[in-house]
Amino acid sequence: MLTYDVIIIGGGPAGLSAANTTSKSGLNTIVLEEHGKIGEPLACGEGISIDKISTLENMPNPEFQLDDNALQLQQHHSFVERIVRAQRFFFGNTGVATSSLNTVTINRPLFDQLMAKNAEKNGALIKLNTAVKGIHRNQGKLELITTQGNFQSKIVIGCDGPASHSVRMMGLSPPSKYVQAVEYKIDGVFTDALDFYFNFNILKMHYGWVFPKKVHTNVGVVVDPASSPMKILNLFTDYLENKDIKNAKIVRKIAGIIPAGGPIPKYYTDNFMAAGDAAGMTNSIFYGGIAISIHSAALAAQIAKDAYETNDFSANFLKQYAELCQQFPYTNPIIQQAHEILYDYFTAEDLDTLGKWFNGWDITEFSKMQKIKIFLKAMTKPKLLRKFNNAKTLAHGFSTSRDWGF
Secondary structure (H helix, E strand, C coil): CEECCEEEECCCHHHHHHHHHHHHCCCCEEEECCCCCCCCCCCCCCEEEHHHHHHCCCCCCCCEEEECCEEEECCCCCCEEEEECCEEEEECCCEEEEECCCEEEECHHHHHHHHHHHHHHCCCEEECCCCEEEEEEECCEEEEEEECEEEEECEEEECCCCCCHHHHHCCCCCCCCEEEEEEEEEECCCCCCEEEEECCCCCCEEEEEEEECCCEEEEEEEECCCCCHHHHHHHHHHHCCCHHHHHCCEEEEEEEEEECCCCCCCCEECCEEECHHHHCCCCCCCCCCHHHHHHHHHHHHHHHHHHHHHCCCCHHHHHHHHHHHCCCHHHCHHHHHHHHHHHHHCCHHHHHHHHHHHCCCECCCCCHHHHHHHHHHHCCCHHHHCCHHHHHHHHHHHHHCHHHCC
C-alpha cells in the first residue's frame, strides 16, 4: 500500500488547487482522478471574473498583464478566450439590468490542464483513471480502495465534484439539492456581454445564458433536474429569437449537475475535508463555482499543512477550515436565501415587475436611493408590497455574490 502525506480525490479546479498548496508546502501529495484526461468531461459555462484570476492563489498563469485596467493578452495560447466588460440580466420580457464586473470567458479544459502542470511542477503526482471505491479508517489514517490499488494518508481532501462520493463514504451529508445545466457550444460569436435571461414563462428554467468566446458562443440553461433539459434548452434558443444562434452549427453538447442548496452542513471530520462542489460550495444564484472551488480547496490545503505541523488530524482541529470558509461571502446564508426567493417564490409576473424596476440599473451594486425607489414602486403594487422584503433580500444576495458569481 502506498502512503502519502495528502491524498486529494478529484482532478478538477478544487483538487488541483489543493494539490498546488500542499505540494508547495512540501507535503507528499497525490491526486486521484477517475477520468483519463484532466479537464474532461467538460461541464461549465466557462466564465470567471478578472478579479479572481488576478488575486486568487493557485490560478494558472493567464499570460496577461493588467495595465491601467487595460487587459492585454501576451500569448496567443492563453486559456483566456475573450475579455467581457459587461453583464446583462434580462428579467422576464420587460427590463435589462447590468453589471460592470470585468470577466473573461475561458477554455476550461486548458485552464484545468495548466493547473495540473503547475501542481506537478510543485511535486504533486496526478494519477488518472483512478476511481475511489471505498474509504476505511486504519490506525489513525484513511485507507482508500481504488481501481488502481490502495493508498493511505493522514489527510484526505475530497474534491470529487457534485456527486460527492467521498463525502458519502466519510459519513457526512452530501448536497441535498441539485440543478441540471445543459449547454450548446455553437460556431460564431453573437453577443459582446455575458447575458443572463431570467424568464419563468419557460417552465422549470432557472435561467439561461449566452456567453461569447473567441470563435464560439456558449448557450445554455439551468433547469430543475426532474425536467426535460434538452427540450428546455431548445425552447430557450427559440425564445432568443436570434436566427443566427438557432441556425448555427452545434460544435458540442455539454451537461452536468450543480449543487444548489448552499454549503453542506458539515464538510470536515477526522482526517478529512471536502472542498468545492463536493462541499456544496457554488454560488446558488448564478451556479458558478470555479473561483469558489479554487479558494475553498486552498483553505483546506492550508489547514492540512497546519495539521501536519501540530500532528493533529482530528475533526476538532480541522474545523478551522470551516471557520476560514465562513469568513468569505460565498458561504453567506443571504445567497441561499436569495436563491430560494428568486427560484422558489417569485412568479413570472413578479419577474416582469422587477424587470421594470431594475431596468438600466447595476444590479450588483444597489444604492440606498435605489432601494428607496424600489420601496416607493412597491407601494403601488399591493401584491408585491408583501414581497418587498424579499426583493431587498434578493438585491442583497446579488450584491454579496458579485465577485464570486463566476
